[in-house]
Amino acid sequence: MATRTDAPTRREQILKEAARLFAERGFHGVGVDEIGAAVGISGPGLYRHFAGKDAMLAELLVGISGQLLTGAKRRLAEADGGPAGAVLDSLIEGHIDFALDDRPLITLHDRELDRLRDSDRKLVRQLQRQYVELWVEVLREVYPALAEPAARSAVHSVFGLLNSTPHLGRPGSLPGRTATAELLHRMARGAFAAAGGDAAPYG
Amino acid sequence: MATRTDAPTRREQILKEAARLFAERGFHGVGVDEIGAAVGISGPGLYRHFAGKDAMLAELLVGISGQLLTGAKRRLAEADGGPAGAVLDSLIEGHIDFALDDRPLITLHDRELDRLRDSDRKLVRQLQRQYVELWVEVLREVYPALAEPAARSAVHSVFGLLNSTPHLGRPGSLPGRTATAELLHRMARGAFAAAGGDAAPYG
DNA sequence: GAAATGCGTTAACGCTCATTAACAAAGGTG
DNA sequence: CACCTTTGTTAATGAGCGTTAACGCATTTC
Numbered sequence: 001m002a003t004r005t006d007a008p009t010r011r012e013q014i015l016k017e018a019a020r021l022f023a024e025r026g027f028h029g030v031g032v033d034e035i036g037a038a039v040g041i042s043g044p045g046l047y048r049h050f051a052g053k054d055a056m057l058a059e060l061l062v063g064i065s066g067q068l069l070t071g072a073k074r075r076l077a078e079a080d081g082g083p084a085g086a087v088l089d090s091l092i093e094g095h096i097d098f099a100l101d102d103r104p105l106i107t108l109h110d111r112e113l114d115r116l117r118d119s120d121r122k123l124v125r126q127l128q129r130q131y132v133e134l135w136v137e138v139l140r141e142v143y144p145a146l147a148e149p150a151a152r153s154a155v156h157s158v159f160g161l162l163n164s165t166p167h168l169g170r171p172g173s174l175p176g177r178t179a180t181a182e183l184l185h186r187m188a189r190g191a192f193a194a195a196g197g198d199a200a201p202y203g
Numbered sequence: 204m205a206t207r208t209d210a211p212t213r214r215e216q217i218l219k220e221a222a223r224l225f226a227e228r229g230f231h232g233v234g235v236d237e238i239g240a241a242v243g244i245s246g247p248g249l250y251r252h253f254a255g256k257d258a259m260l261a262e263l264l265v266g267i268s269g270q271l272l273t274g275a276k277r278r279l280a281e282a283d284g285g286p287a288g289a290v291l292d293s294l295i296e297g298h299i300d301f302a303l304d305d306r307p308l309i310t311l312h313d314r315e316l317d318r319l320r321d322s323d324r325k326l327v328r329q330l331q332r333q334y335v336e337l338w339v340e341v342l343r344e345v346y347p348a349l350a351e352p353a354a355r356s357a358v359h360s361v362f363g364l365l366n367s368t369p370h371l372g373r374p375g376s377l378p379g380r381t382a383t384a385e386l387l388h389r390m391a392r393g394a395f396a397a398a399g400g401d402a403a404p405y406g
Numbered sequence: 407g408a409a410a411t412g413c414g415t416t417a418a419c420g421c422t423c424a425t426t427a428a429c430a431a432a433g434g435t436g
Numbered sequence: 437c438a439c440c441t442t443t444g445t446t447a448a449t450g451a452g453c454g455t456t457a458a459c460g461c462a463t464t465t466c
Contacts, residue, residue, distance in 0.1 A: 010413090025317055028231030031453060044455075045414055053454065110370065111314060114228060149378050150386055157367045157390055164363025167313065168356055175352045183353055183398060187360055190397025191390040213443090234423060247425075248444055256424065 011049050013039045015063075018056045023104035023166075027057055027112045057112060058120040064105045065127035068098060072134050084141035091135060092162070092188045096181050099165045107166050132156070143196030154195040158188050214252050216242045218266075221259045226307035226369075230260055230315045260315060261323040267308045268330035271301060275337050287344035294338060295365070295391050299384050302368045310369050335359070346399030357398040361391050 008016070017038035021030040032053055033043035050056050075090040099106050113124060135155045140146055146154070162184055174180050211219070220241035224233040235256055236246035253259050278293040302309050316324060338358045343349055349357070365387055377383050 026229060026231065026315075028229065029318070032455085033453085041413085042415060043453090044416085047455075048413055112229075115232070147378075149376075150382075153371055153377070153383065153386055154390065156370045157364045157387060160367025160370065161360045161364040161394060164360045167359045167363065173352075174356070175350075179353075180356065183356055184360060186397040187357065187394040191364060191394040193397075194389040194393025195386060235425085236423085244443085245445060246423090247446085250425075251443055 010039070014046060014049055015056065015060060019060050019102075019104045019108060022057065022060070022112060023107040027053075027115050054115070054117065057108075058116055060105065060108060061113065061116060061124050062120060062127070064102075064109050065124045065131070068095070069127050069131045069134075071098070072131055076134065076138070084138060087138050088142050088192070089185075089189075091138060092158075092185055093181075095159070095162050096184050096188075099162050099184075100177060100181060103166045106163050110163070139192060139196075143192070145197050146195065150195065154192060157195075158191055161188060161191060213242070217249060217252055218259065218263060222263050222305075222307045222311060225260065225263070225315060226310040230256075230318050257318070257320065260311075261319055263308065263311060264316065264319060264327050265323060265330070267305075267312050268327045268334070271298070272330050272334045272337075274301070275334055279337065279341070287341060290341050291345050291395070292388075292392075294341060295361075295388055296384075298362070298365050299387050299391075302365050302387075303380060303384060306369050309366050313366070342395060342399075346395070348400050349398065353398065357395060360398075361394055364391060364394060 014035065018030075018035050021035060021038065024030075031043070032046055035053075035056075036043040036046050046056075050059075071094050072091055075094055076087060079087045079090050113121060116124065132152065132155055136148065136151045139151050139155060140148065143151075165180075165184075168174060168180065175183075217238065221233075221238050224238060224241065227233075234246070235249055238256075238259075239246040239249050249256075249259075253262075274297050275294055278297055279290060282290045282293050316327060319327065335355065335358055339351065339354045342354050342358060343351065346354075368383075368387075371377060371383065378386075
């Protein structure tokens with residue numbers, strides 16, 4: 001992977017701050033002046049970099065969905081041929097990394113989708129659907145007894161579990177990133193196993 | 204339980220429709236005229252029943268949190284003395300019922316909290332905290348090896364899992380309410396078991 | 407060195423939208 | 437019947453906010 005050492009461009013600064021603010025107070029709850037102030041320029045100055053407020057949200061949401069899907073495809077290709085369980089583990093790991101590193105984006109992802117123009121929304125939904133289907137296929141390889149509708153529900157539910165990171169308190173009240181990632185991973189596996197039919201008795 | 208047979212009061216109609224609309228398009232995305240139209244009156248007519256738009260949201264959110272907490276306390280009292288696993292099952296069942304029956308409220312619950320006046324927000328957060336702590340205590344009874352921070356994270360994550368119902372598609376694409384409830388219940392148990400230290404191997 | 411371009415600024419416009427004012431009709435109550 | 441309360445209505449108000457206009461100033465480019 002190529003690590004960038006150059007300074008972030010102004011566009012990137014804006015997107016990052018906009019994501020944070022949108023996640024904190026919602027798309028409608030944030031004014032362009034605020035976004036501008038967060039990067040040290042005035043509200044209307046943003047229009048040199050984006051067509052409008054909507055455009056920022058669109059770029060963020062399309063970017064998120066695309067990034068998730070691309071990462072998943074890569075992991076699938078890398079681990080192909082290996083045991084299906086390992087592929088599922090890899091998918092889980094990737095999603096957790098994203099959820100822990102980009103909490104604001106995770107929040108936006110299922111909160112502000114409706115605010116998009118039709119075409120953008122369709123694109124995002126399509127990317128999301130592909131991402132889900134990819135998980136469903138891997139999951140059903142691991143648990144062949146699982147019917148497709150149940151598998152899809154299970155995948156959505158595990159996304160809910162993994163995307164709970166924004167509710168986990170600020171990073172500091174957490175037992176450390178590694179421990180949190182491991183806990184989430186174990187829980188996701190446990191949830192899938194239970195959905196797949198394995199007994200999960202108490203005690 | 205007393206089942207009401209009388210017609211819903213106008214206040215209740217308004218709250219129900221407001222909840223649905225807020226969940227669909229967000230607090231700021233819905234106008235008072237729309238809420239009014241949904242119950243057959245005009246926008247300003249709402250002010251005969253509520254002090255303002257904010258008041259509707261506040262009453263909804265406080266109501267949700269209170270309802271969840273009250274229900275959990277009742278279940279705890281009913282099942283007290285029995286095995287801790289059964290109490291946990293009862294809590295899960297209650298939360299699932301709520302998540303499946305009142306999807307819009309579940310959505311609002313963690314989406315629009317910041318829009319509240321300080322006092323209301325504090326109240327809601329306090330109710331939420333009590334609800335979480337109640338789960339944490341029961342969970343640690345079932346899995347004594349689980350440290351408190353991990354238990355709290357696990358509870359939040361399972362809430363994420365159970366609250367994923369709004370993403371599960373309209374009731375119709377689902378394999379039926381009962382089956383969905385059972386699936387969610389099994390997954391929640393499996394996730395807790397995995398968090399608690401039980402092995403959850405693949406295959 | 408002049409012109410174009412990139413990146414800001416502040417002021418003004420226009421629209422949306424919550425809220426309030428002013429008024430009306432129905433129904434109970436003395 | 438007269439009166440008050442309840443529950444509406446439509447019109448007006450006023451604030452907030454996204455967007456555009458008009459302008460300034462480095463920096464690059466020919």
